[in-house]
Amino acid sequence: MLKIETLRAYVTVARSGNLSDAAEVLGRTPSALSMMLKQLEAHLDEPLFETDRKNRLTALGAFVLEQAEREVQHFDTTVRAIEGYARAVYGRVRIATVPSVAGTIIPQVFSRYINDFGEVDVEVRDMDSSSIRHELSRNRIDIGIATKGKHDAGLHSELLLSDEFGVICAPDHPLAQQDGPVSWAELAEHRLIANSLSAGIEAAAARDLHAQALLTAQNLTSIFGMLRAKIGVTLLPEMAISAAAVGELVFRPLADATARREIHLLRKADSSISPAARFLEECIKETVATLQVGSEAALDAARLSDAP
Amino acid sequence: MLKIETLRAYVTVARSGNLSDAAEVLGRTPSALSMMLKQLEAHLDEPLFETDRKNRLTALGAFVLEQAEREVQHFDTTVRAIEGYARAVYGRVRIATVPSVAGTIIPQVFSRYINDFGEVDVEVRDMDSSSIRHELSRNRIDIGIATKGKHDAGLHSELLLSDEFGVICAPDHPLAQQDGPVSWAELAEHRLIANSLSAGIEAAAARDLHAQALLTAQNLTSIFGMLRAKIGVTLLPEMAISAAAVGELVFRPLADATARREIHLLRKADSSISPAARFLEECIKETVATLQVGSEAALDAARLSDAP
DNA sequence: TCCTGAATTTCAGCAAATCTGAAATTTACT
DNA sequence: AGTAAATTTCAGATTTGCTGAAATTCAGGA
Incomplete structure (x- = not known):
């Protein structure tokens, strides 16, 4: 069965024109590449190179190079997207908070962690607590910062701060x-x-x-x-x-x-949140914790820096 | 390193919602899939499924499913294209012949082999011999059927028939x-x-x-x-x-x-032709051979059937 | 709450694939 | 023709992946 690594090896060899350089690039020995290509040619039952030296392609070789190149690139892009999403360097987080937090904590979070967000796209909205709970339960936002409702079913909550x-x-x-x-x-x-x-x-x-x-x-x-x-x-x-x-x-x-007033970090209880959302949550909690170290003094500082 | 087969396994499991069914589809044991997915989750350092039963995905899981599904499909399409091209069931062949052959042999070829051409796209043009040789050397066509030139360098020729x-x-x-x-x-x-x-x-x-x-x-x-x-x-x-x-x-x-007049099958000597072109060449030669079995009689028959 | 059957995971051993390094072979160039 | 570089071949080592059995976990019913 055709494998991505086989295609990648072929592309590298076809582009470099010889096994040794390609082997260097791929971090394997020329003999490994030789066997890989032999296997590929056997699979297709057709030669890919004109000569034993790998510097001229057959018509099939040229076609395969084109296809394989496109495929390897597509694969790498997909892998980057998946890994990026998993490591929270890529993705989208929709967060809604009560206005007071939107005006105090959130700006602090961004000024502290903006560089760690990479390609993550954060959407912040402010609204009143009941709207936030409603939006959360409808999956319209990923994270909410609001007061708890009387009986909000299906929401996970965690006390963020009390005011x-x-x-x-x-x-x-x-x-x-x-x-x-x-x-x-x-x-x-x-x-x-x-x-x-x-x-x-x-x-x-x-x-x-x-x-x-x-x-x-x-x-x-x-x-x-x-x-x-x-x-x-x-x-x-x-x-x-x-x-x-x-x-x-x-x-x-x-x-x-x-x-x-007890302000909670809310999220849907049953479904999981994306790594990026989880990371943002951590940033928020850490920011709040830091501000509370110096108790009210720190909070005051936050307020001052926030009102130019 | 992430492999296509891992993504394929994940897609199958995520879609079927359990290991056993997916194992059936993929032709492996559930334990193999279990280990594969474990490895994938370890690679991403994040869970893909909400529970041990594979019927609910995490946010990351949903994202990976989307990406992996697209990727696997893309890969399969590429492999089909490559294999199809290699087996001459896919591709394009540009052929130019002198008018007399275009009007006699070529129609015979198609009426005999049309069903074997699959998705191969054949382009036939007729022109005079010197144009054919010129087009060949400029790589504008893959196969030419024409008389030989005085000193056509870089062209491979093979006597097709003499008239x-x-x-x-x-x-x-x-x-x-x-x-x-x-x-x-x-x-x-x-x-x-x-x-x-x-x-x-x-x-x-x-x-x-x-x-x-x-x-x-x-x-x-x-x-x-x-x-x-x-x-x-x-x-x-x-x-x-x-x-x-x-x-x-x-x-x-x-x-x-x-x-x-000696009519030759011509093609560029240095560069190879595609499997589809090679196949078409074979079809032409076989057709000519068949027609010549009954010598002139057969040729006459060809002519008759060709002039309704 | 405990029990039961199904699903999943773990584990050990086995099989297959892949890699390496050395030697043999081929190729290009002088 | 000779030489150096590149490639292929080969055997052994390593890694990877798979299987089947046993252990574990889980969901749903008693």
């Missing part, structure tokens, strides 16, 4: 006049502007506050506008504000340490 | 009133219409006649027109007239048996 909620208000708001954590009772005395992220806080006190809230805003721009207009205060995870251009607003942490 | 010259004249011409061979002396008493074929006769008497000839015509139609108008007689090889629609003309052989 402390705090109170945001205008600098001349009464709550901005003091430092330190804010208690639920303290917060209850001010008008709350609810938002989709704060609605996720599970503490009972938070639920009560939301039940009484009169205003709900969805996007950061409008929330921040209301804060500056001193209409009220809001609750947001720390990263959500650091990712945006905050301008003149004050952040005070919540006294209730359970009020956190 | 007796004779006198052609109108039925009411004086020479048509008798049977049997015509002597040079007899012929000298009539006006000769010279032509490019008769000019090639080497006999001294023929040269004298040509020196005195007043008319020279190149193509058969005009020659025959002149014969019918009783302007004179001409000398032509027997096949040249049998190949054409002769109509009402009389042929009498020459007494001088040396006046023959």
